[in-house]
Amino acid sequence: MNLTRREFLRVSTLAALAPFTPAILQRAALAAGDGHNVLVVVQLSGGNDGLNCVVPYADDEYAKHRNTLRLSAREVLKINDQLGFHPAMTEWKRLFDQGLASVVQGVGYPKSSRNHPEAARDWQTACPGDVNWPVGWVGQFADQVCARDSAAVPVALITPFTNPVALTAERAIIPSVRKIEDAAWPASAPRPASGNPLLDYVRAASVVAGEHSRAIQAAASRTGNYPATPFAHGLHIAANLVRADVGFRILYLELGGGDIGGFDNHAGQKDNHAALLRQFAGGVAAFMDDLRRDGLVERVLLMTISEFGRTLTENGRRGTDHGAAAPVFMAGGRLKPGLIGAHPDLRLLDNGAPRHHTDFRSVYATVFERWLGLDSQTILGEKFETIDLIRS
Amino acid sequence: MTWTPHQQPWDRTRAAHLFRRAAFGANQNELERALSDGPAKTIDRLLKPSADVTAFNREQDACETLTLPELRGWWLRRMMATPHPLLEKMTLFWHGCFGVGFNRVNHADLMRAHIRTLRAHALGKFDALLSALVHDPALFLAAGGADNPKAKPNEYFARQLLTRYTIGDGQFTPRDVTDTARAFTGFHVRGGKWRDVPSDHDDGPKTIFGQTGPWTPSDFARLAAKQPTTARRVVRALYRCFISEEQEPTDEMIEPLVRSFAADLDIGKLVATMLRSQIFFSSPLQRVKSPVELVIGICRTLGVTVPTLPLGAELAELGQNLYQPPTLKGWPGGRAWINHATIIGRTKLVTRLLGNKKFPADLFDVADPASPEFQLA
Numbered sequence: 001m002n003l004t005r006r007e008f009l010r011v012s013t014l015a016a017l018a019p020f021t022p023a024i025l026q027r028a029a030l031a032a033g034d035g036h037n038v039l040v041v042v043q044l045s046g047g048n049d050g051l052n053c054v055v056p057y058a059d060d061e062y063a064k065h066r067n068t069l070r071l072s073a074r075e076v077l078k079i080n081d082q083l084g085f086h087p088a089m090t091e092w093k094r095l096f097d098q099g100l101a102s103v104v105q106g107v108g109y110p111k112s113s114r115n116h117p118e119a120a121r122d123w124q125t126a127c128p129g130d131v132n133w134p135v136g137w138v139g140q141f142a143d144q145v146c147a148r149d150s151a152a153v154p155v156a157l158i159t160p161f162t163n164p165v166a167l168t169a170e171r172a173i174i175p176s177v178r179k180i181e182d183a184a185w186p187a188s189a190p191r192p193a194s195g196n197p198l199l200d201y202v203r204a205a206s207v208v209a210g211e212h213s214r215a216i217q218a219a220a221s222r223t224g225n226y227p228a229t230p231f232a233h234g235l236h237i238a239a240n241l242v243r244a245d246v247g248f249r250i251l252y253l254e255l256g257g258g259d260i261g262g263f264d265n266h267a268g269q270k271d272n273h274a275a276l277l278r279q280f281a282g283g284v285a286a287f288m289d290d291l292r293r294d295g296l297v298e299r300v301l302l303m304t305i306s307e308f309g310r311t312l313t314e315n316g317r318r319g320t321d322h323g324a325a326a327p328v329f330m331a332g333g334r335l336k337p338g339l340i341g342a343h344p345d346l347r348l349l350d351n352g353a354p355r356h357h358t359d360f361r362s363v364y365a366t367v368f369e370r371w372l373g374l375d376s377q378t379i380l381g382e383k384f385e386t387i388d389l390i391r392s
Numbered sequence: 393m394t395w396t397p398h399q400q401p402w403d404r405t406r407a408a409h410l411f412r413r414a415a416f417g418a419n420q421n422e423l424e425r426a427l428s429d430g431p432a433k434t435i436d437r438l439l440k441p442s443a444d445v446t447a448f449n450r451e452q453d454a455c456e457t458l459t460l461p462e463l464r465g466w467w468l469r470r471m472m473a474t475p476h477p478l479l480e481k482m483t484l485f486w487h488g489c490f491g492v493g494f495n496r497v498n499h500a501d502l503m504r505a506h507i508r509t510l511r512a513h514a515l516g517k518f519d520a521l522l523s524a525l526v527h528d529p530a531l532f533l534a535a536g537g538a539d540n541p542k543a544k545p546n547e548y549f550a551r552q553l554l555t556r557y558t559i560g561d562g563q564f565t566p567r568d569v570t571d572t573a574r575a576f577t578g579f580h581v582r583g584g585k586w587r588d589v590p591s592d593h594d595d596g597p598k599t600i601f602g603q604t605g606p607w608t609p610s611d612f613a614r615l616a617a618k619q620p621t622t623a624r625r626v627v628r629a630l631y632r633c634f635i636s637e638e639q640e641p642t643d644e645m646i647e648p649l650v651r652s653f654a655a656d657l658d659i660g661k662l663v664a665t666m667l668r669s670q671i672f673f674s675s676p677l678q679r680v681k682s683p684v685e686l687v688i689g690i691c692r693t694l695g696v697t698v699p700t701l702p703l704g705a706e707l708a709e710l711g712q713n714l715y716q717p718p719t720l721k722g723w724p725g726g727r728a729w730i731n732h733a734t735i736i737g738r739t740k741l742v743t744r745l746l747g748n749k750k751f752p753a754d755l756f757d758v759a760d761p762a763s764p765e766f767q768l769a
Contacts, residue, residue, distance in 0.1 A: 058538045078683045130534040130735040132548060170629045173711035175733035185736045195675055198638050202730050203765040206739075246732075 002173055019038050029293060038242050038249060038289075040235075041138065041163060042329075044280070044306040045256040046264030047116070049273060050326030051312060051354065053069035053089070054103055054343065058082045065313040069269055069320070083343060088278040092329075099337040100288050100297065101330065102389060106344045106362060108325035108356025116264070116322075119307035124166035126361055126380055133169035134216040137364055138250050139169030140379045141372070146172045149203040154249045158234040158243065161254040166305075171304065172373030180220040180240055185213035212246040219243035223291035231255045234345035239290045242300055250373060255280055263306060267317040280304075284331050297333030301371050302391070303363065311352045328363055334391045341387075363386055395648055395665060400675040402431050408757040409676050412769045413634055414438050414667050415477035417689035420755065434517075436668050439515065439660055443475035458500040459471075464704035464714045467507065471688045472697050482514035482663070483507065484684065485633050490525065490557060492534040494715050499584040503715050506530035515660040518626065518653070521615035522558070526609040529581040535720060536724035538581045539640065542592045545573035556720050558616035559601075560625050571598035575607040623654035629660065634666045636678035637726035641758045677768040680729045683710040685769065686738060693755060698745065710737050730767065738767060 014119035022290070055071045056062045058081060063070055076084025077093040085093050095101035109128050113119040127133035135143070142155040157167055159176045167174050177183070187210040191203055220240045226232040238251045256262035256276055266275055284302060291297040309326030325344055344354035365384040377383050402407070407426040411418035415438060418426065426434040452470045456463060471480045487510055494503050509528055513521035525531050532538055535556065537549030550573035554564045578592035598607045601615050616622055627649045631641050643650075665716050666672055681689065684707055690736055691697060704714060711734060730738075743762050758765045 002491070146731075149727065151727075151735070153731045153733045156733075168718060170719050170721055171728050173731060173734050175731075175737070176709055183733075183736065198680070198727070198768060199677055200765060201727055202735065202767050205732055205735045206764050209735050212732055235623065237403070256443050 008368045015205060036249065037301065037373075038251065039367055039371055040114065040238055040251045040253065040300060040302040041166070042280075042284075042302060042304045043166070043252070044263050044276075044304050045120075045254055046259070046262035046306070047119075047270065047310060047322055048256075048263045048304075048306040049265065049308040049320055049323075052269075052273060053086050053329075054079070054327050055084050055086060055104065055337070056082060056343055056346065057084050059346055061312070064365055067314055068318045069105070069314060079339065083339070086274065086277050087282040088274040092277075092281035095281075095285055095288055095331055096337070100292075100333060100335070101284075102335045103335055103339050104328040104330065104389065105339060105341040105360060105386060106325045106354065106357040107328045107349075107360050107363060108308070109359050112324050112350075112356070114308060114322040114324075116307060118320075121165055123305055123307055124361060124363055133341055134168065135170055136164070136166035136168040137379060138166045138252060139172065139174070141250060141368070141374070142167075142169045142172035142174055144374070144378065151201070152247050154247060156248055157238050157249055158251060159229065159259075160279055164252065164254070165270070167252060170388070177237055177241070180216060180237060183213050185209050185214045187214060195216075211254075212244065212281045215244040215246050216240060218293065222290075224286060225284040226290070227279070227282045227302065229279045229283060231279050232286055235283045235287040236290070239287055239296075242291065242296055243294060247391045255283075265310075265319045266315065266321060268321040269319045280329075284329075288333075292333070299333070301330065301332040301334070301367065303367065305360070309354055310347060312346055312354065313352060316376045321352075324350040325356035329361070330389060336389050340389050357383060358387065384385070393643055394473055394671045395669045397668045398431065398581040398670050400673060402427070404754065405757060406673055407434065407544045409673065410434065410559050410667065411437075411755075412689065413672070413679070414663075415481065416685060417693040417709070417756075418472060419693055419695050420752065425501035426534075431668070435664060438478045438667070439664055442473045446478040447457070448473075448475055449511070455658045456504055458504065460494050460503070460715055461508040461701055461704055462501055463500060463504055464708075467714055468684070468688070468700035468703055468707075469697070471684070472691045472700075476690070477603040478663070478664075479511065479514055481633075482659070484523070484682075484714075485630070486510040486514055488717055488725070489629055490531060490534075491717045491720035492530050493717050496534040497530045498533070502528075502530040502533070502584060504526065508716070513659075513664065516658075518657040519614055519657070522613040522617050523610050526553075526576075526613045527545075527559070527579075527586070529584070532579075532581045536578065540573070540576045540579050542574075542577040542594050545570065545577050546572045549573065549581075551613070552720065553616075558625075559621040563619075563621045564601075568600055568698070571607070572612055573599050574598050575612050576609055579609060601764075612679065617657055619649060623650045623657075626659075627653060628663060630666060630769060632679075632725065633661070635672055636675050637680065638678050638682075639675075678763065680726055680768045681731060681767060681769050682723065682725060682739075683707045683738065684714065686767070687741065687745065690742065694746075694749060694751060696745075696749070703766065706737075706741060710734050710741070735764075735767070741765060 006383055052069060055076045057073045057076045075087050078084040092101060113122055122128035124136050125133045126137040146152060146153045153175060155174045157174055157176045159178050181390055188207050190207050194200055224236050224239060226236045234253045241248050288297055291300055308323050310320035310323040315321050341358050348355055361380050362384045365376040366382060366386040368374045369386055370390045393405040405425055406665050426632045456466045488584055506528055513524060526594045535549055537546055540546045547569050550569045553572060555561050574594040575598055577594040580587040594604055597604050600607055601619060603615060627646045709752050712723060739762055746761055
């Protein structure tokens with residue numbers, strides 16, 4: 001059998017789940033109501049221009065190559081004497097100054113693809129270059145924590161958005177949540193054992209669904225102060241699901257749509273990118289404020305993924321083309337604040353775009369191990385160095 | 393004992409059970425007719441209806457348009473209307489077994505052809521089914537078999553053919569992998585089209601499952617179909633489909649079926665043996681209805697149709713996206729259908745489909761279709 005190392009790890013982990021659950025997984029698989037950590041993943045579809053998010057405003061190379069999109073020292077929200085955030089990210093800068101946000105710089109992967117579906121696949125399967133790898137990194141997480149007899153739902157997709165590769169799972173059925181009302185469900189009382197374990201399983205699932213539903217409705221009665229954008233609406237749902245504490249460990253959202261109006265700004269980037277960053281920053285800040293009010297901010301870590309960054313040089317249409325490394329944005333109550341890792345050196349480019357120094361799978365390994373309490377190797381297939389970005 | 397024909401008194405409960413498992417439920421007329429005909433004749437008719445199924449399916453084929461949501465919708469319509477529900481149930485069964493999905497295939501015409509191939513052989517001969525599939529571009533694309541150059545035989549594809557589709561994990565030698573890969577050289581899929589490049593065929597002798605010859609894909613299908621380990625897997629999968637998702641049968645228990653299936657490869661006969669058996673009638677509520685079974689069951693029982701385009705999308709959210717099984721392993725089924733979210737969606741869908749319609753109290757054989765019992769078959 002020529003199993004790849006990764007296949008071997010998966011097979012052996014799933015086999016190990018059958019008779020008994022390893023302690024490390026038990027921790028991750030604990031049921032609702034245990035106040036566990038939640039990871040919120042925001043997919044910035046289309047390839048986000050990292051250089052105009054964390055702007056090297058003092059760097060001549062930046063100034064030289066960005067003719068129409070250049071953000072000047074006067075415009076940026078200064079982090080230090082070299083770097084500043086995009087001016088549309090005022091709310092993000094506030095979180096950053098409050099110690100509720102950080103940025104991992106220079107994230108990418110070796111021989112990265114510059115083709116949207118390929119690069120998105122690479123990031124979302126965490127198995128770059130293997131077109132046959134069948135499942136997503138979040139889907140695999142769901143499969144691992146859903147033991148055979150568990151009706152738990154550890155992951156939810158917050159829509160409107162369909163079928164990201166990241167959520168492809170072999171076994172777990174991951175719900176799409178459009179609005180909180182979808183979770184409305186009458187309470188039912190537990191019944192004595194019927195003698196049919198399958199029937200008891202379905203009955204128990206129904207009873208627990210009723211309990212969760214009540215918790216979700218109660219949580220949703222709190223109103224938050226969110227901007228009127230679909231993205232912020234999604235984060236409001238996410239906050240309510242965290243508040244309800246019904247066992248979700250990963251919530252997945254998307255911003256940008258990856259199409260016209262998304263992050264793929266080949267032409268006329270300036271206003272569109274600013275609008276997206278304003279939505280992003282405003283939504284995340286409202287989300288953090290909402291969680292903080294209820295003392296939940298320490299239970300949540302939000303991170304972004306995007307298939308690639310963009311080229312340093314503009315393309316003559318007031319836009320940028322597909323690049324390589326880009327920053328990963330993090331928000332939450334237990335982050336080590338500030339910038340993590342160096343800003344990519346613009347004199348050492350990867351085919352015209354910032355070069356990565358941190359593999360995105362190191363970021364995944366970090367959130368799996370240090371945030372979700374899971375052995376990352378069974379999902380990622382090899383050991384990736386974790387990043388020191390979470391306070392214990 | 394297990395597989396001897398059932399002898400208990402024939403009643404409404406048993407007839408309803410038969411139709412839930414072997415069709416998508418029964419309406420009032422079908423149930424009454426089954427009660428007067430008795431089990432043997434009813435099962436015969438489920439396997440071979442008197443209606444002109446070929447004509448029905450030809451009409452349906454002509455309707456199928458080439459986008460994924462439309463294909464999904466047309467298939468659901470076909471399931472609601474067909475005079476041969478067992479054939480659709482088996483087509484769906486094979487769809488899950490082979491796990492060919494649009495996300496890998498990316499050509500709606502190939503997906504349409506794939507499902508038609510499954511339907512054409514669903515209750516026929518297993519070697520014919522396998523032989524058709526080893527020439528089916530959709531399966532090649534889904535299983536990583538688009539390229540099979542003689543210079544570098546595609547062992548990944550060969551392993552998928554062996555582990556997923558035939559004899560199963562741990563049942564083959566490294567030689568089986570290399571020589572299966574060699575048997576497929578020269579058969580490619582390019583731009584969604586089948587490409588047979590004779591000069592790229594490896595015509596040399598190959599040894600697969602211990603037998604040596606200048607094997608081609610058809611030979612592989614023929615040899616693999618006859619392996620008892622393949623037969624055992626088919627029997628086990630059908631056992632899950634028709635008898636129980638809760639109890640794994642022992643090898644000993646299924647041995648008589650494995651032996652006779654390995655000898656004649658007759659899928660219809662194997663299904664018939666299961667449906668007539670003692671164990672079939674003594675194992676109610678041992679399966680979870682798949683989302684498709686749940687919905688089509690209500691529609692057929694009540695004799696109603698609903699718009700199938702939106703329905704296809706709803707079923708996808710409940711975990712069963714037709715033309716798009718999650719991976720090559722298909723839908724895991726059983727308890728995996730039910731979690732704390734899907735139980736809400738499934739029950740709401742049931743309640744909505746039933747609406748305010750009046751139906752006889754015993755039509756569904758369950759007092760309350762919104763109850764957990766109704767989720768089972």
